[in-house]
Amino acid sequence: MTGAGEGATVDLATRVEVEDLYYREAELLDERRWEEWLELFAPELEYTAPIRVTRRAPANDIIDDIGHFDETKSSLGLRVKRLRTDVAWAENPPSHTRRLITNVRVRRETGTGQLAARTNMMLFRSRGDHGAHDLIVGERRDTLRREGEAWLITRRVIILDQSSLGTKNLGVFL
Incomplete structure (x- = not known):
């Protein structure tokens, strides 16, 4: 994905469409409307969350070879x-x-007709009646393609802000 400062800016209407896509996605997931959520993705979807480690600068702290998950639209289904x-x-x-979902940044990818979008996400998750909860925070780096009147997510990379997850499982979608 292009960086936050690369690529052409998008017009206000396009940015609002993309923001609405992300807010709708959050609503669908929180309401457990997963089949509708899957419709937001292109058939060739790549959906990954690489492992983040703590290293001294300037070493890269993202390990792309392994991850918390590496999914396709089919496996998500x-x-x-x-x-x-x-x-x-x-x-x-x-x-x-x-x-x-916050800090939505959208750029047009040069020469592809696709959009590169970055969003910050925070997931609050509670289980049972004991008051315990998980808080998962990170950045999502997406590539979007126009399909008719809608934008479809073709690629999502989720960079979590934790090297070690405090949650017992990732049974929910990010």
Whole structure:
């Protein structure tokens, strides 16, 4: 993905369309409307969350070779189907979630007709009645393609702000 300062800026209407896409996505996930959420992605989707480590500068702190997950639209679809069964133990009972999406930055990728977007995300997740919760924070780096009247996400890389996740599982989508 192009960096935050690279590529051409987009007009206000396009930026609002992209922001609306992300707010709709958060709503669909928080309401467990996963089948509708999958429709936001292109068939060739790449959906990854590489591992982040703590290293001395100037070394890269992202390890692309391994990750928390490396998904496709098809594998996400299988996860959604599993969540609708009684064998998705990590999410039974389901988590209560709230996703906050902020700092939406959108650029037009040079020569591709696609958009490069970065968003900051915060996921609050609670389970059970004991008051314990998880807080997962990071940046999502997306590539979007216009498909008719809608934007589809073709690639998502999620860079988490934690080297070690405090959550017991990633049974929810980021």
